Structures are given as structure tokens and as C-alpha cells.
Amino acid sequence: MRQPKRRFSSHFLLAQAAPFMGFLASMVVLVAIVIFMRENPIKAFEAIFKFSMSSAAKLGAVLSISIPYYLSGLSIAIAFRAGVFNIGNEGQYFVGGLVGALAGVYLPMPTALHLPVVVIAAMLGGALWALVPAVLKAARGISEVITTIMFNNIGLALVNYLVNGPLSGMAKGVSLEPQTKKILPTALFGKLNGFFRSLGWKVPDYVYLDYSLIVAIIMGVVIWFLLFRTRQGFEIRAVGTSVDVSRYAGIKVQRVQVGAFLLSGAIAGLIGLQEIFAIRGFYTYNIASGLGFDGIAISLIAQNHPVGVVFSSLLFAFLKQAGYGLQLSTKVPNSVTYAIQGLMILFIVAINAIIVRAVRSLRKKELS
Amino acid sequence: MDISFLVYFLAKGLEISSPIAFAALGGVFSERAGVVNIALEGIMGVTTLTLVWGAITFQSVWIGLVVAVFTGILMSLIHAVVTITFKVDHVVSGVAINVFSIGLSRFLCQSFFGAETQSKINPYLFPKLLGINSLAFWLIPAVAIAAFVLYKTVFGLRLRSVGENPEAADTLGVNVTAMRYAGVLISGALCGIAGATLFADKWITNMVAGRGFIALAAVIFGRWDPTGAVLASLLFGYADTFRIIFESRIPIPGQFVQMFPYVLAVVVLAGIVGRSRAPAWDGRNYEKGED
Numbered sequence: 001m002r003q004p005k006r007r008f009s010s011h012f013l014l015a016q017a018a019p020f021m022g023f024l025a026s027m028v029v030l031v032a033i034v035i036f037m038r039e040n041p042i043k044a045f046e047a048i049f050k051f052s053m054s055s056a057a058k059l060g061a062v063l064s065i066s067i068p069y070y071l072s073g074l075s076i077a078i079a080f081r082a083g084v085f086n087i088g089n090e091g092q093y094f095v096g097g098l099v100g101a102l103a104g105v106y107l108p109m110p111t112a113l114h115l116p117v118v119v120i121a122a123m124l125g126g127a128l129w130a131l132v133p134a135v136l137k138a139a140r141g142i143s144e145v146i147t148t149i150m151f152n153n154i155g156l157a158l159v160n161y162l163v164n165g166p167l168s169g170m171a172k173g174v175s176l177e178p179q180t181k182k183i184l185p186t187a188l189f190g191k192l193n194g195f196f197r198s199l200g201w202k203v204p205d206y207v208y209l210d211y212s213l214i215v216a217i218i219m220g221v222v223i224w225f226l227l228f229r230t231r232q233g234f235e236i237r238a239v240g241t242s243v244d245v246s247r248y249a250g251i252k253v254q255r256v257q258v259g260a261f262l263l264s265g266a267i268a269g270l271i272g273l274q275e276i277f278a279i280r281g282f283y284t285y286n287i288a289s290g291l292g293f294d295g296i297a298i299s300l301i302a303q304n305h306p307v308g309v310v311f312s313s314l315l316f317a318f319l320k321q322a323g324y325g326l327q328l329s330t331k332v333p334n335s336v337t338y339a340i341q342g343l344m345i346l347f348i349v350a351i352n353a354i355i356v357r358a359v360r361s362l363r364k365k366e367l368s
Numbered sequence: 369m370d371i372s373f374l375v376y377f378l379a380k381g382l383e384i385s386s387p388i389a390f391a392a393l394g395g396v397f398s399e400r401a402g403v404v405n406i407a408l409e410g411i412m413g414v415t416t417l418t419l420v421w422g423a424i425t426f427q428s429v430w431i432g433l434v435v436a437v438f439t440g441i442l443m444s445l446i447h448a449v450v451t452i453t454f455k456v457d458h459v460v461s462g463v464a465i466n467v468f469s470i471g472l473s474r475f476l477c478q479s480f481f482g483a484e485t486q487s488k489i490n491p492y493l494f495p496k497l498l499g500i501n502s503l504a505f506w507l508i509p510a511v512a513i514a515a516f517v518l519y520k521t522v523f524g525l526r527l528r529s530v531g532e533n534p535e536a537a538d539t540l541g542v543n544v545t546a547m548r549y550a551g552v553l554i555s556g557a558l559c560g561i562a563g564a565t566l567f568a569d570k571w572i573t574n575m576v577a578g579r580g581f582i583a584l585a586a587v588i589f590g591r592w593d594p595t596g597a598v599l600a601s602l603l604f605g606y607a608d609t610f611r612i613i614f615e616s617r618i619p620i621p622g623q624f625v626q627m628f629p630y631v632l633a634v635v636v637l638a639g640i641v642g643r644s645r646a647p648a649w650d651g652r653n654y655e656k657g658e659d
Contacts, residue, residue: 037479085459132634142637145406145459146588149581150630157630161623296463333484335474342468346450346461353454 018355019301019308022348023315026340039330051325052318060196060203062317063213068271068288069313070216072295075126075267077304078223082260083240088133088148089268090292091155092126096269097276098159099125101180101283102167104187104276114186118277119215119270126269127262129155134261138254144261152292160285169282179284189278210278212270219267224306236260268292297345303352316341375498377613383500383565384612385605386507387412387576390562391583392590392597393514394555398444399592400518401551402531403451404651406462408559409580410469411443415563417473417571421480423492432492433503437560443469444556452548455653474573487571494564503565507598510561514594527551531647534654544654578630585633589640592647603636604629 034044053059072089079086086092100122107117133147160178169181189211193203203209227233238246239256247253275287298316302308323337391408398405415436422435443465450461474484481487495502518524529537530547538544562583566576582604589603590596611625618625 033475087463136634136638140638143588146581146585147634147637149578150585150634153578153630154627154634157623157627161621164623165621293463293467297467300460300464333475333478335471335478335484338471339468339475340471342464342466342471345464345467346446349456349460349464350450350454353456 018348018352019303019312021351022301022344025347025351026344029343030336030340033336034326034330034332037331039332044326044330044332047325047329048322049325051328052321056202057204057207058321060193060201060207060209062314062321064208064274065317065320066313067212067216067274068291069294069298069316070309071212071219071267071271071273072291073298073302073309073313074216074219074223074295074306075264075271076295076299077302077306077309078227078236078267079260079264080299080304081227081240082236082257083243084134084137084257084261084264085145086130086148086261086264086268087145087296088130088151088155088292089126089264089271089295090289091148091152092129092265092268093271093292094159094287094289095129095155096122096124096126096265097272097287098162098167098180098283099128100269100273101183101276104183105169105181105282108184109186111186114184115189115211118187119273122269122273123266124269127266130261130265130268134258134265137261138258156285156289163283163285177284177286179280179282182282183277187277188281189273191278208274208278210274212274212278215270215273219270220306220310223267227306232256232259268295271295294341297341300345301348377609379498379500380613381602381606381609382507383504384609385602386501386504387562387566388579388583388586388605389507389598389601390510390558390565391580392586392601393510393594394558394562395583395587396514396518396590396592396594396597397527397551397558398555399551399587399650400531400647401527401548402534402647402649402652402654403448403548403552404458404462405444405447405552405555406459406581406584407444407447407465407469408555408562408583409576409578410466411440411556411559412563412566412576412580413574414443414469414473414476415440415560416567416575417476417480417487419560419564419567420487420490420571421476423490424488427492429490429492429494432490433560433564436563437557440556440558440560440563441553442556444552444559447556448549448552451653452545452552455655458651470573473571477571477573485573489570490567491569493569501565503561506561506565511594511598518594523550528647530654531649534649538654538656544656548654582629582633585637588646589633589636591645592650600636604633607632 031041034041051058052062075089076086100118103121104118129151133144133151136142136147137144163180164178167180169179192209192213193205193207196203196209227236235251235256238251239253243253271291272287276283294316298309298312301312319337319341323334326332327334391412395405395408418439419432419436423429423432447461447465450456451458477487478484497505518528526542527547527550529542530544534544583601586600586604587597589600608629611628615622615625
């Protein structure tokens with residue numbers, strides 16, 4: 001059951017409507033919860049607005065938060081396109097981030113070289129952590145859903161050990177959070193705020209619009225080009241649409257899936273860059289967790305399209321700020337935003353299923 | 369090593385295994401009917417919370433158990449509607465329900481107890497037997513009942529047939545949709561019991577801690593068979609018990625000990641290939657009269 005061919009523009013538009021309708025439906029639920037908690041919905045939406053878009057600083061914060069979300073969503077999307085469920089990008093970014101940070105700590109070199117080196121190191125680390133589940137899937141047919149979840153737990157424990165033990169950068173007896181040594185200044189990510197201000201967008205300096213934004217944009221363009229403009233991308237999409245047909249057409253299904261899986265892991269390795277190289281300047285076990293799971297939702301909402309992920313990651317960043325706004329200004333707890341995110345996926349996929357069926361029957365009528 | 373320690377180890381292991389085992393039994397019913405249910409994890413988190421709420425509110429842990437089972441059924445109903453009626457990909461729906469469950473349980477905890485990450489202490493506990501939650505011993509009759517229902521009843525035959533070959537089942541007059549709903553709802557109810565065996569005396573956010581996912585590995589390792597799945601769960605559970613009891617005495621870093629059950633799961637999965645076959649229609653949606 002793939003998306004219908006783009007034969008009739010009205011049907012094409014209809015097929016794109018699911019994300020919007022799902023978003024609206026989940027907002028209705030949010031309003032219902034706000035009313036249920038005896039709060040004024042207008043006041044709640046004022047709080048949300050105030051926290052997410054009332055100033056250049058707030059908008060900048062939304063953009064900043066959306067950067068790791070985008071990379072996470074992109075990572076899931078490329079895997080999904082090949083029919084691979086990479087639930088392991090959580091572990092992949094913890095490991096990838098550490099490998100990147102090590103390149104930043106222990107490899108002295110000039111900035112022009114150091115920045116690409118740490119990015120590539122992070123990608124290699126992420127791909128490494130996807131390797132075993134990818135091989136197990138391809139060679140032995142083991143569901144990647146379960147192995148990647150196991151590898152998340154293994155990866156987190158491993159990173160925790162390394163940061164506490166052999167790679168610890170702390171003098172003994174210092175009670176800071178366990179962390180690596182400081183990343184060399186040549187590898188730190190600078191900010192683009194000045195550039196944005198020169199364009200007339202007045203983002204203050206405390207908002208993190210750093211080089212990771214450039215990394216995200218480059219990755220988005222590369223993945224888009226790969227998926228829609230190359231033979232490999234065509235093969236990935238073919239495999240994701242139908243393994244049987246692809247095999248019949250002579251595509252090496254296993255090889256394509258392993259490739260997409262590793263690429264997904266490599267992009268996942270970049271999720272932590274912003275926090276490690278721009279915000280903290282060292283690696284710790286306490287970098288934000290859960291971004292990998294958010295990526296699944298972000299990619300699904302965008303129907304696994306690299307351009308759609310831009311919007312859905314901004315949406316998730318907005319929701320995050322909205323959650324803080326609600327928490328601080330009303331009795332509605334922050335956790336509501338998680339529930340809303342889960343519901344939003346369910347609404348979108350269900351509405352999409354209904355639309356796909358409706359479009360198909362419409363088309364049958366037109367044909368007969 | 370004296371005998372009382374051995375009894376303690378065996379009983380403790382059963383207690384630690386039972387949440388995994390009940391969830392795995394649920395997974396067997398759901399997957400035998402052809403629906404992959406990775407929402408087990410999230411559903412357990414919610415049922416554990418509603419159990420604590422039910423026990424405190426009605427001052428009886430048994431009513432709490434009923435509430436938990438009911439919640440499990442309701443939560444799995446979402447999965448059933450989305451996957452069976454709307455024919456959405458099963459893993460997508462499961463992931464969404466897991467995300468939803470995190471928010472829902474914390475939201476409910478906030479509304480019930482006024483704190484987001486942990487509940488009040490619940491003084492109404494299940495009776496103890498051999499020093500552990502007696503509910504864990506239910507596992508033994510539960511396996512027997514599950515195996516009987518699955519292999520010796522008409523219902524079980526129909527349930528397995530829709531997971532194996534829904535077209536043939538449909539032709540023979542089996543209601544595929546109803547059977548699949550039944551499989552998923554049973555898994556939800558069993559998640560309620562799983563949550564009850566997990567619960568100590570209060571609910572803490574993230575207390576399920578991956579047991580639902582380990583249960584899924586146990587389902588595969590146990591070849592989609594109730595007895596096999598429970599034995600696999602016992603393997604994981606006892607491995608974890610061993611870790612907990614001996615953690616302080618083993619001269620290797622704690623993080624490696626923590627990894628152990630997960631590494632074991634991967635190794636076990638990698639080792640059993642070729643000997644374990646999923647129901648033919650597991651994870652696939654069935655549409656009447658489709659090409």
C-alpha cells in the first residue's frame with residue numbers, strides 16, 4: 001500500500017493532508033486536556049505563543065532545538081525508506097558523539113581540517129553502532145527492531161563505563177559529572193548568530209545557532225539528492241516499497257538495506273554534535289537522551305521525506321517550548337507534550353490510511 | 369552456599385522474571401494472531417501506574433489488579449484499532465503508543481499524586497510467598513492455561529490460523545478481524561498482570577526499563593510458543609537476578625554487568641536463527657479481497 005501515483009492533483013493534495021489533520025486533531029485533544037484541568041485555553045495558547053515565537057530569541061531557540069531533531073528524523077527517514085526500522089539511533093548518537101568528541105580531544109590539527117574530521121568521526125561511530133544489527137538483519141534475518149533496542153542499552157552502558165573509566169578527563173576526587181577531557185578549541189563549533197544578525201534577524205548571542213545547523217543542512221541536501229536523484233536512492237526506495245519486487249528486478253536487497261542502515265547510523269552519530277561541540281565543549285554521559293526516539297515520530301510525521309522532516313522537526317521543537325510554556329504558566333504538566341506527540345503520530349498514520357483508501361476507491365470510480 | 373540461599377535465589381529469580389514472562393505470553397498471543405506488539409513496554413508502564421492508583425484508591429491491591437488489567441486492555445485496544453482496523457504498520461503504531469505512554473503515565477501520575485515522576489507509597493501489597501510477590505507464582509498456571517488455549521481449543525486454532533494464513537482462515541469462515549483483536553487485547557490484559565508483578569510499592573517513571581522489549585526477544589527465542597517464551601523469559605530473568613545478587617562481588621565494572629542481559633539477548637537471537645520461524649503473517653495486515 002504505497003502512496004498513489006501523482007496522477008490527479010486533487011488526490012495528490014488529499015494525500016498530503018494527513019499531517020495537517022493529525023496535527024489539528026492532536027491540538028483539539030490538547031485543548032480538551034487544558035479545559036479538563038480547569039485552565040483557560042486562550043491563556044494556555046498565549047503561554048505557548050509567548051514561549052515559542054514572541055521574539056527573535058524564542059524563534060531562534062525553536063530553530064536551535066530543531067537541529068538535533070532534524071538529524072534524528074533524517075536518520076530514521078533514510079532507514080525507513082529502505083524498509084529498515086532503526087530504533088537504535090539513540091545508542092548510535094551516544095557512541096557517535098563520543099567518537100567525535102575523542103577526535104576533538106586527542107587529534108590536534110588546524111580548524112579547517114579538525115571540524116570535518118570530528119564530524120566524520122561522529123558519523124563513523126554512529127555507523128559502527130549500527131553495524132551489528134545491520135549485519136544480523138541482512139545475514140540472519142533477525143528483526144532489527146529488537147537488536148537495535150538491545151544495542152541502545154549496551155551502548156549507553158558502554159559509554160557510561162568509558163566516560164567514568166579509561167576516557168575520564170577529570171582529576172581524581174573532583175565531583176563533577178563524569179566527562180571526557182575538554183575538546184580542543186580548534187574543533188569547537190562556533191555560532192552563526194552574527195551572520196543571522198547581519199541578515200537582519202536579531203537573535204541574541206545566548207541562542208545556539210552553531211555550525212551543527214550547517215551540518216544538518218548539508219546532510220539534508222545530500223540525503224535528498226541521494227534518495228531522489230541517484231540510482232542507489234532509487235534502489236533504496238524500491239526496496240522500501242517492496243522487497244519481493246526489488247529482488248525480482250535484480251536489486252541486491254540485503255546490500256541496499258545494510259547500506260541504508262549504516263548511513264542512518266552515521267547520520268544518527270551527528271545528533272549530539274550541537275550539545276557536545278557547541279554547548280558543552282566536552283562529552284558526558286548526561287547529554288540529552290531520548291532524541292533518537294523523537295526522531296521516529298519526526299520522520300513518520302514527515303512521511304519519511306527529507307524536506308518534510310524540516311517542518312516536523314521545527315514542529316517538535318515548537319512543541320517542546322510549548323510544553324515549558326504550559327508548565328510554567330498553567331497547571332498543565334510538561335509531560336502532556338509527550339502524550340500529544342504519541343497521539344499525533346497515531347492520528348496521522350490512521351488518517352493517512354483512511355485517505356489512501358478513499359483515494360483508491362475514488363480512482364477506481366474514475367477508471368470505471 | 370546453604371539451602372535457604374538457594375531458595376532465595378530461585379524465588380527472587382522467579383519474581384524478577386515474571387514481568388518479562390507475562391509480557392512475553394502477551395506477545396505470543398498477539399503475534400500468533402499476526403500482530404506485532406512492541407507497545408508492550410509502554411503499556412506496562414501505564415498499567416503499573418494504574419495498579420498503584422487502584423490499590424490506593426480502593427484500598428485493595430486486587431481491585432488495583434483489575435484496574436491494571438482493564439487499563440492494559442484499553443491501551444492495547446488503541447494498538448488493535450490502529451493496526452487491524454486502519455491497517456497501519458504495526459511497529460509504527462507500537463512506537464507511537466510507547467511515546468504516548470510515557471506522557472500519559474506521567475500526566476496521570478501528576479493528576480493522581482501531584483508529582484510527575486513518582487507516585488505515593490502504596491501500603492496495599494500482594495501477599496508474600498517465599499519472600500516474594502505471590503503473583504509471580506501465577507506464572508506456572510498461566511503458562512499451562514496459555515498453552516491449552518492456544519493448542520487445544522477451537523479459539524486457539526482460529527487465533528493461530530489468522531496469524532499463519534488469514535486468507536485460508538477467512539475462506540473457512542473465521543472472523544479474521546475479531547481473532548486479531550482478541551490476540552491483541554489478551555496481550556494487553558497480560559501486560560496488566562505483568563505490571564502487577566513488576567510493581568513494588570510505588571510507581572516510578574521508567575520503571576519498566578526495557579522489560580517489554582526483552583519480552584519481545586523472549587517471544588522470538590521461545591519460537592512463538594507460550595512455554596518457550598516463558599522459559600526464555602526465565603533465562604533473562606535469572607541472568608538479571610544473578611547480576612543483582614553478585615554485582616558487588618564480581619571484579620568487573622558495573623556497566624558491563626548491566627549490559628549482560630542485553631548482550632545475552634543479542635547473542636541468543638543471533639544463535640537461534642533457522643530454528644525459529646515467525647507466524648507467516650506476523651506483522652502483515654490482511655485485507656479482504658485484496659489482490
